[in-house]
Amino acid sequence: DAGITQSPRHKVTETGTPVTLRCHQTENHRYMYWYRQDPGHGLRLIHYSYGVKDTDKGEVSDGYSVSRSKTEDFLLTLESATSSQTSVYFCAISEIMDGNSGNTIYFGEGSWLTVV
Amino acid sequence: SQKIEQNSEALNIQEGKTATLTCNYTNYSPAYLQWYRQDPGRGPVFLLLIRENEKEKRKERLKVTFDTTLKQSLFHITASQPADSATYLCAFSNSNSGYALNFGKGTSLLVTP
Numbered sequence: 309d310a311g312i313t314q315s316p317r318h319k320v321t322e323t324g325t326p327v328t329l330r331c332h333q334t335e336n337h338r339y340m341y342w343y344r345q346d347p348g349h350g351l352r353l354i355h356y357s358y359g360v361k362d363t364d365k366g367e368v369s370d371g372y373s374v375s376r377s378k379t380e381d382f383l384l385t386l387e388s389a390t391s392s393q394t395s396v397y398f399c400a401i402s403e404i405m406d407g408n409s410g411n412t413i414y415f416g417e418g419s420w421l422t423v424v
Numbered sequence: 425s426q427k428i429e430q431n432s433e434a435l436n437i438q439e440g441k442t443a444t445l446t447c448n449y450t451n452y453s454p455a456y457l458q459w460y461r462q463d464p465g466r467g468p469v470f471l472l473l474i475r476e477n478e479k480e481k482r483k484e485r486l487k488v489t490f491d492t493t494l495k496q497s498l499f500h501i502t503a504s505q506p507a508d509s510a511t512y513l514c515a516f517s518n519s520n521s522g523y524a525l526n527f528g529k530g531t532s533l534l535v536t537p
Contacts, residue, residue: 341524350529351468351513356522366521398467404523411523412458415467 311335312416314399320422327386329419331399333379339402340382341366341413342374344395351398357382389423396420426452430514430528437504437535445499445531447514454516457490457497458525462511468527471512472499504535 311334321327331340342354353366355374363374371393373385386393399416428449437443447457456475460468474481474490474497481488487500501508511532515525 339522339524341522348529351525351527353521353524353526356524358522364522366524400467402523411517412470412473413525414470417467418465 312399312401312414314397314416314419316419317417318420320424321389323390323423324388327389327421329384329397329399329421331382331384331416333382333401335401335403335414336379337401337403337414338379339404339411340376341400341402342372342382342384343398343400344368345398345418346395354384354397386421389421391423394421394423426450426518426526428452428514428516428526428528430512430531432529432531434532434534437533439505439535439537441504443501443504443508443533443535445512445514445533447497447499447528449495449497449516452516453492456517457488458515458517459486459488459497459499460513460515460527462513462530468513501533504533506535506537509533509535 313332315330341356343351345351352368354372357363357376375383397419400413402411402413404411430447458473459471462468472488474488485502489498511530513527513530515527517523
């Protein structure tokens with residue numbers, strides 16, 4: 309299994325509070341991603357990182373921010389949590405050998421977040 | 425926009441039969457497609473990758489085909505077993521988003537003894 313650790317694994321928080329989810333990898337992969345998964349929507353990309361301090365928005369980035377100060381850590385922050393952000397959040401990592409060979413993405417075990 | 429579609433209805437089959445799952449895509453010409461397996465409460469796990477110049481790829485009881493004319497990939501599990509019950513996701517990579525994968529919503533497979 310790829311060395312990806314997400315924390316916390318489960319969290320219940322109140323509307324309006326800030327929340328930070330952490331993803332830690334031991335694979336030294338360059339690319340890291342945050343997805344959310346919801347019934348009826350599947351996996352959707354929130355933000356991604358292509359190196360230390362290099363991040364960009366994905367499909368559903370509103371209400372989320374990220375930071376990557378070290379290769380191994382990618383943080384996802386909900387500045388002011390809303391009930392619509394109740395979801396399962398997956399961190400993923402990848403190393404691109406070259407653009408034509410394909411890249412396998414490895415997922416963490418997920419963080420279940422409930423906003424009440 | 426790029427779309428990737430999988431049959432949203434669950435697929436129920438009997439043990440020993442071949443399961444066939446379909447993945448269709450529009451507004452994109454991916455260089456390769458990937459298939460993942462997801463068990464309840466777990467993250468997706470990579471199964472197979474097939475490139476656009478490959479018609480077919482096999483791995484043990486798994487077979488994937490890729491038809492760029494039909495814009496379709498088929499995923500087959502032969503001699504299915506109850507342990508194959510899971511949700512199967514197809515995905516293609518988006519080089520505009522750090523090679524993040526765009527996923528279909530997945531098809532749930534249930535193999536009954």
